[in-house]
Amino acid sequence: MMANAAKLEITTPGDREIAMTRVFDAPRELVFDAWTKPELLTRWLGIHNGWTFAVCEVDLRVGGKFRFVWRGPDGNEMGMGGTYTEIVRPERLVSTERFDESWYPGEAVDTLVLTEKDGRTTSTLTMRLESKEARDVVLRSGMESGIEAGYARLDGLLGSQVRT
Amino acid sequence: MQPTSYGTTDRRLDATFAALADPTRRAILARLASGEASVTELAERFPMTQAAVSKHLKVLERAGLISRARDAQRRPSRIEGRPLAEATRWLERYRKVWEGNYERLDALLDELKTAKRKGGER
Numbered sequence: 001m002m003a004n005a006a007k008l009e010i011t012t013p014g015d016r017e018i019a020m021t022r023v024f025d026a027p028r029e030l031v032f033d034a035w036t037k038p039e040l041l042t043r044w045l046g047i048h049n050g051w052t053f054a055v056c057e058v059d060l061r062v063g064g065k066f067r068f069v070w071r072g073p074d075g076n077e078m079g080m081g082g083t084y085t086e087i088v089r090p091e092r093l094v095s096t097e098r099f100d101e102s103w104y105p106g107e108a109v110d111t112l113v114l115t116e117k118d119g120r121t122t123s124t125l126t127m128r129l130e131s132k133e134a135r136d137v138v139l140r141s142g143m144e145s146g147i148e149a150g151y152a153r154l155d156g157l158l159g160s161q162v163r164t
Numbered sequence: 165m166q167p168t169s170y171g172t173t174d175r176r177l178d179a180t181f182a183a184l185a186d187p188t189r190r191a192i193l194a195r196l197a198s199g200e201a202s203v204t205e206l207a208e209r210f211p212m213t214q215a216a217v218s219k220h221l222k223v224l225e226r227a228g229l230i231s232r233a234r235d236a237q238r239r240p241s242r243i244e245g246r247p248l249a250e251a252t253r254w255l256e257r258y259r260k261v262w263e264g265n266y267e268r269l270d271a272l273l274d275e276l277k278t279a280k281r282k283g284g285e286r
Contacts, residue, residue: 030273031273044272
């Protein structure tokens with residue numbers, strides 16, 4: 001395991017964006033591979049609580065498509081896919097994404113940026129929503145900074161009286 | 165990216181987040197967290213007219229974040245914890261899913277690094 005505690009940072013750099021930043025103790029070529037090779041993707045992305053990959057197809061070319069389908073322990077499936085629009089190995093990967101049963105309106109654009117320093121990689125994954133209707137997702141993430149910045153107090157106060 | 169609750173959409177959650185997007189409404193909620201207050205009391209506290217306060221309260225009420233007494237003349241507003249707790253939980257799940265993804269990725273990267281060291285070029 002890594003000696004340093006790797007912290008996942010979630011921020012909202014723009015009105016339609018959610019960004020997640022995380023440091024990995026590995027060169028960025030490996031991180032890039034982990035995002036783009038099916039045999040590696042199937043080992044980490046979205047496989048939790050009994051969910052595994054049923055389909056993991058990657059056509060890593062500009063204009064090429066990817067298709068991911070996860071299957072849950074009860075047999076339910078969740079699928080998503082998109083098109084790669086920019087590929088600069090090992091520093092940048094841009095793709096569209098759309099879920100079969102969308103949890104947000106429209107399509108999103110994901111931008112993965114990898115920078116390396118002293119053998120460690122800072123990964124920033126930014127999701128940009130397409131439409132005004134999709135802003136609920138952005139607002140959801142905005143809530144986080146709201147809570148963490150100034151509403152810890154409100155949160156704490158509510159903790160004891162929350163009716164669920 | 166991945167959804168945290170697979171395929172579910174929750175209109176109420178959307179309303180909650182929309183209501184919480186406004187800093188004034190969050191400030192009003194923060195005030196109500198320490199006890200109920202009437203429109204007049206809130207208007208005194210914030211640099212706003214009573215009409216403006218009422219508007220914000222309506223949004224908060226529609227989102228289920230507050231309730232207002234119907235009978236009393238003051239109609240004090242009171243905070244309702246449940247929608248806020250749901251909103252917080254949503255984010256916690258979202259964060260958890262990605263923390264999980266990235267922890268698995270950590271382990272995989274360790275493995276790849278070792279393989280690379282042992283076997284030279286992959």
